[in-house]
Amino acid sequence: MTAKVTISLPDELLERLDAEARELGLARSELVQESLTTYLGKTAEQREAEARRARMEWALEGMRHFHEGRTVYDDRPSLEILREIRETDDSAPLRGHEDRRL
Structure with missing residues (x-):
């Protein structure tokens, strides 16, 4: 029918x-x-996994364009900056940022 x-x-x-x-x-x-x-x-789990993947792809695309229209204060790779932050005292200024407030 x-x-x-x-x-x-x-x-x-x-x-x-x-x-x-x-x-x-x-x-x-x-x-x-x-x-x-x-x-x-498809199971509900498969549909949720696909939806999660779509959200992740959307977020990654946003991250790819995040820098557009923003001022760059430090052009070093992010991991290098993060390592420096971990290795320094929280009150110490980052290298090259002595006169700037973050």
């Missing part, structure tokens, strides 16, 4: 769905069925 279902999709998602269906040579409903079968076939 096959049931007809009416759903609402944002225009952008519908455009992506139609483009993918055309590329694969499938009808829109076939691609939706296949997608739902795949999604529902």
